Amino acid sequence: MAIETPVLDGTKVRLEPLTEAHLSAIERIAYDDRIWRYMTVPVKTQDDLRQWMEAAMQGKAVGTTLPWVTILKDGNRVIGSTRFADLDLTHRTVELGYTWLLPEYHGAGLNPEVKLLQLTYAFEELKLNRVALKTHHENLQSQAAMRKLGAIEEGTFRNHYIMADGTQRHSVWFSIIREDWPQVRSRLEERLQRERSPTSA
DSSP: OOOOOOOEEOSSEEEEEOOGGGHHHHHTTOOOHHHHTTOSSOOOSHHHHHHHHHHHHHHHHHTSOEEEEEEETTTTEEEEEEEEEEEETTTTEEEEEEEEEOGGGTTSSHHHHHHHHHHHIIIIISOOSEEEEEEETTOHHHHHHHHHHTOEEEEEEEEEEEOTTSOEEEEEEEEEETTTHHHHHHHHHHHHHHHHSOOOO
16 A cells, blocks of 8 residues: 655755756756766656656555655756655565756755655654665765765665666665664764854854
């Protein structure tokens, strides 16, 4: 049985359940090659975007995917998307992925808030035992962000995917498990508190 994707409301961002109604807003921002550089399925055309949306909706319908759009609350603007994938409530695991933000918001402190919202929901509402994350072996920025998050690197799936340009992708895997969560939550909360605090003169 599929569960409903919840609204996750933060200070600067809000995660809303992805629906067809968001398609036009996403289309206005999605055709930036930097977003899809390390994704296995890049979005370059309207057909690509429609297939991206359909894949999310199909996963949602069978209960393995919870897709969100990321809304910047200042201006109520769609600036990205993210998902829970391979949700398994029997074994209490999920993968956090398909995450992208408009490049202009990289380094703006928004992604840590998104991750805190998702991880809080995963561990405290769904009572999951494991949240996995993976990334392209060349995506060093993403790997550094996962380590900063407190995720533990588990290893690399070699020759895991063939990219759209024909190159091989190795996937570097990380995870956060229930035992890690209190420390990860504290670290994220401290990061966000520092970013919200005015710099003293």
